[in-house]
Amino acid sequence: MDQPSVDTIWDWLDQVPDPEIPVISLVDLGIIRDVRWEGDVLNVAVTPTYSGCPATTVIKFDIEAALRDRGIEKLVLTTQLSPPWTTDWLSDKGRAALEKFGIAPPSAKGEPDRCPNCGGTDLERTSQFGSTPCKALWRCRDCLEPFDYFKCI
Amino acid sequence: MADQNALFEFLLRMGDNSLILGHRVSEWCGHAPVLEEDIALANTALDLIGQTQMWLGLAGEVEGKGRTADDLAFLRDAWDFRNLLLCELPNGDFGRTLMRQFLYDAWSSIMLARLIGSSDPRVAEIAAKASKEVAYHVERSGDTVVGLGDGTEESHQRMQAALDYLWPYVGEMFDGDAVDTAMVKAGIAPDPASLREEYDALVGRVLTQATLTNPTDTFHHKGGRTGYMHTEHLGHLLTSMQWLQRAYPGATW
Numbered sequence: 009m010d011q012p013s014v015d016t017i018w019d020w021l022d023q024v025p026d027p028e029i030p031v032i033s034l035v036d037l038g039i040i041r042d043v044r045w046e047g048d049v050l051n052v053a054v055t056p057t058y059s060g061c062p063a064t065t066v067i068k069f070d071i072e073a074a075l076r077d078r079g080i081e082k083l084v085l086t087t088q089l090s091p092p093w094t095t096d097w098l099s100d101k102g103r104a105a106l107e108k109f110g111i112a113p114p115s116a117k118g119e120p121d122r123c124p125n126c127g128g129t130d131l132e133r134t135s136q137f138g139s140t141p142c143k144a145l146w147r148c149r150d151c152l153e154p155f156d157y158f159k160c161i
Numbered sequence: 162m163a164d165q166n167a168l169f170e171f172l173l174r175m176g177d178n179s180l181i182l183g184h185r186v187s188e189w190c191g192h193a194p195v196l197e198e199d200i201a202l203a204n205t206a207l208d209l210i211g212q213t214q215m216w217l218g219l220a221g222e223v224e225g226k227g228r229t230a231d232d233l234a235f236l237r238d239a240w241d242f243r244n245l246l247l248c249e250l251p252n253g254d255f256g257r258t259l260m261r262q263f264l265y266d267a268w269s270s271i272m273l274a275r276l277i278g279s280s281d282p283r284v285a286e287i288a289a290k291a292s293k294e295v296a297y298h299v300e301r302s303g304d305t306v307v308g309l310g311d312g313t314e315e316s317h318q319r320m321q322a323a324l325d326y327l328w329p330y331v332g333e334m335f336d337g338d339a340v341d342t343a344m345v346k347a348g349i350a351p352d353p354a355s356l357r358e359e360y361d362a363l364v365g366r367v368l369t370q371a372t373l374t375n376p377t378d379t380f381h382h383k384g385g386r387t388g389y390m391h392t393e394h395l396g397h398l399l400t401s402m403q404w405l406q407r408a409y410p411g412a413t414w
Contacts, residue, residue, distance in 0.1 A: 059290055060211020089215070090286035092293060136301050137201035141208065141294075145197065161293050 012078070017043045017050065024074045027066040028140050031109040034067060038097025041088045050080050053088040058141035058161070095142075095160050112146065112157040120157045123148035167343035168281070169224045170243065171350055173233070174340075174386050176216030177244035179291075180234055181395070182265060183209030184402050185252060194255055201301060205262070208294040215287045235406040239396045246385035247330040249395040256316065257323035259305045264327055266299035267363050268334045271356050280348030303367045310371025321373055332381025334360070 012020075021043070022035040034040055034054075042053035052071060056064045068085055075083055095114040098106075103113035112120035122129050128150030135145040136159070143156045187206035193199035217230035228236075247265060252258045273295055276288035309316040335357045344350035368375050384390035405412055 056211075056290075058208060058211060058294060059215055060207040060209070062207070089290050090282070092286070092290040135197040135201055136297055137197075137204040139200070141204055145200075159297075161297075 011045065011048070012080075014043050014045065017052075017075070017080075020074060020078055021052075021071065024070050026063070027070060028063045029106070029109070029111065031105045032098075032102040034071065036099045036102025036105065038095075038099065038102075039067070039093060049082040049084055050075065051084045051086065053086045055088045055093045057093050061141050063140075093161070095158065098158075106158055110155060111143065112155060114158045114160045116160070118160055120146055120155075123151060123153070124155050125153045126151035164343055164347055165223055165225075167340045168347075168349065169220055170340045171344050172216055172220035172223060172284075173243040176213050176220055176230070176233070177242050178248050178265075178269075179209040179216065180213040181242065181244040181398065182248040182262075183207075183213060184398060185248065185250075186258070186262070188252055189258065198255070202258075205298055205301075208291075208298065212287070212291045212294070215290065219283055219287065235403050239391050239399055240388060242385075242391065242395060242399075243388050244385055244395075245330070245333050246382050246392055247327065247333065249385065249392060249398060250327070250330065251394055253323065253326075254319060256309050256319040257326065259302055259309065260320060260323035261327055262298070263302035263306045263367065264331055264364065266295060266302045267367075268331075268356065268360055270295050270299045271359050271363070272351075275351045275356070279350060284349055306367055306373075307371045310368070310373045317372065320371065324368070324373055325376055328376040329378070329381050332379070333383045333386060336383055336386065338387060 018035060018040075021040055022033045024034045026032050026034060026037050037057070039055050039057060040052065041055050042051070044051045052075075054064075054068060054071065071085060072083060098114065106113045107124045110124050112122070112124045115121050119133070120131060123131060126148060128148045130149040132147050132149060133144065134147050134154065138145045138156055142158055142161070144159045145154065146157045147154045183206045186202050186209065189199065189202040190206070191199065193202055213234065214230045217233045221228040221230060221233055245265075247261060250261060252261075270292065273288045273292035277285055277292060279285040279288065306320065310320040311317070312320075335353045337353045341350070341353055345352050365375060385392075
């Protein structure tokens with residue numbers, strides 16, 4: 009087969025869902041740092057979200073499976089620590105998908121802008137730590153529903 | 162080569178701190194007083210174990226004998242560990258666990274901020290990654306120390322007792338030896354003693370807000386970071402943490 013272009017590879021990776029939050033892709037999450045051909049070997053650099061996030065291993069497996077399914081045979085996956093991942097790298101598409109899914113996207117002010125369920129702005133923090141390393145627990149005083157907030161890092 | 166040995170020792174100290182404290186904190190999983198605290202403790206432990214993979218992974222690379230982070234975590238015995246004694250102390254009650262966490266987080270946040278400027282880019286990038294996580298840890302442990310210290314009569318008493326018990330283990334963070342001298346000389350890590358002023362300011366601020374009294378006794382226990390003598394608690398921790406690899410050597414998932 010012809011060597012697929014780097015743009016095509018990015019499109020393929022944009023179809024691989026995050027294992028914990030499947031409404032966004034790995035590209036939306038901003039953890040794919042580099043896609044590059046070196047001769048006939050495809051190099052993909054991935055950065056971890058949180059250093060202990062158990063999803064990291066699954067993510068690498070999913071990337072490898074997705075690319076092998078498309079016929080990529082020579083693949084090198086590397087872990088890139090620097091610069092460290094930041095929630096600023098979440099795509100706009102990903103942020104909108106998170107909110108629709110019920111997770112408030114990260115906000116520069118360090119707290120959610122509004123309740124992802126009712127849009128209310130009277131909010132309180134329950135805990136800075138949530139069901140995954142990347143999320144905090146919040147509650148809306150308008151609709152009284154608890155919700156996840158994707159916290160800034 | 163001497164510097165590589167010193168760097169290996171330094172990386173073991175960093176990695177063993179986060180490994181042993183991470184394991185201790187993980188012992189709370191399923192036992193914390195409320196669900197949110199259980200989740201927060203488990204998340205903190207997870208971050209610490211993640212940081213351990215980076216520090217001990219680099220230690221194995223620097224050592225050059227092919228040992229992985231897992232090998233270093235599971236196949237060494239107590240005398241080869243280089244963590245602060247503070248990290249291996251039993252959890253005690255919830256208050257003591259959070260006080261220990263705060264006393265550690267405060268040091269860790271200052272240490273990592275300095276290491277971001279390390280002359281070794283591998284150390285600098287681990288520090289940059291870890292410091293983002295530790296910023297959340299110290300915010301939470303500090304807030305909890307204030308909440309419980311300045312809480313009910315009983316919670317106040319328990320937090321003061323925790324502080325009195327743990328304080329003699331704080332001084333070891335600022336001890337220095339030949340390893341530290343080599344790290345300072347190479348621009349890899351700061352002189353531990355140089356962190357003391359910033360540490361005392363941060364801890365003092367939180368303890369005052371928590372209405373707790375900082376012990377004035379300057380005696381401190383030592384022997385963890387040098388490996389000279391750990392407390393008896395480390396061996397018990399390792400029998401649990403390393404059990405699988407000891408019972409079934411080489412077992413993998």
